[in-house]
Amino acid sequence: GAGVSQSPRYKVAKRGQDVALRCDPISGHVSLFWYQQALGQGPEFLTYFQNEAQLDKSGLPSDRFFAERPEGSVSTLKIQRTQQEDSAVYLCASSPYRTTYEQYFGPGTRLTVT
Amino acid sequence: SQQGEEDPQALSIQEGENATMNCSYKTSINNLQWYRQNSGRGLVHLILIRSNEREKHSGRLRVTLDTSKKSSSLLITASRAADTASYFCATDAEKDTGRRALTFGSGTRLQVQP
Numbered sequence: 001g002a003g004v005s006q007s008p009r010y011k012v013a014k015r016g017q018d019v020a021l022r023c024d025p026i027s028g029h030v031s032l033f034w035y036q037q038a039l040g041q042g043p044e045f046l047t048y049f050q051n052e053a054q055l056d057k058s059g060l061p062s063d064r065f066f067a068e069r070p071e072g073s074v075s076t077l078k079i080q081r082t083q084q085e086d087s088a089v090y091l092c093a094s095s096p097y098r099t100t101y102e103q104y105f106g107p108g109t110r111l112t113v114t
Numbered sequence: 115s116q117q118g119e120e121d122p123q124a125l126s127i128q129e130g131e132n133a134t135m136n137c138s139y140k141t142s143i144n145n146l147q148w149y150r151q152n153s154g155r156g157l158v159h160l161i162l163i164r165s166n167e168r169e170k171h172s173g174r175l176r177v178t179l180d181t182s183k184k185s186s187s188l189l190i191t192a193s194r195a196a197d198t199a200s201y202f203c204a205t206d207a208e209k210d211t212g213r214r215a216l217t218f219g220s221g222t223r224l225q226v227q228p
Contacts, residue, residue, distance in 0.1 A: 033215055040220075042219050043202075043216075045217065055214070056213055056214065056215065058213070091156060091157070102162055105158070107156045
């Protein structure tokens with residue numbers, strides 16, 4: 001079946017612009033995660049949803065980052081007033097589990113802030 | 115911040131040789147997982163080992179876990195050029211923090227020469 005998809009795959013934004021990154025999880029997966037991956041590093045947790053409830057947003061680096069999953073399916077990660085340090089790959093993952101078992105990752109969105 | 119450290123950071127071997135990667139972590143865990151990331155692609159789950167298990171096999175993969183030393187190793191036997199990728203260990207800190215996200219190490223970059 002279809003895996004996790006993310007769009008756009010690449011995004012270039014000028015500093016100060018707002019961006020919205022979309023994640024389509026695997027159908028029926030209750031858990032959805034966002035991670036940020038800097039070049040040469042492992043992914044770092046940003047936020048977690050169980051269905052439409054955002055249960056953990058402790059990894060969001062600033063109040064410029066906002067995520068939602070209003071109907072418990074598609075999720076959007078929004079970054080306001082982008083800064084150069086926001087340049088990274090943003091990965092979305094979904095899981096059929098409510099606990100930390102295996103996660104299914106999308107291909108990521110590479111954000112470059114100029 | 116990264117939970118664990120992978121060792122070595124980079125590894126280059128010939129096809130047919132075995133590759134061993136090590137991972138150390140800091141908190142109590144429910145399970146430890148290994149993921150592979152090919153250049154420009156998302157992460158793919160390889161294997162999960164629970165905290166009460168010491169060794170697990172899947173095809174050419176063998177994972178060991180030593181919870182007393184907070185360490186794990188991933189062995190890939192009879193490596194192939196297609197195994198060239200970055201390998202990450204990931205742990206959950208749900209026991210200690212209640213957080214249901216994975217915490218990744220910084221990865222081992224494996225190059226398998228044909």
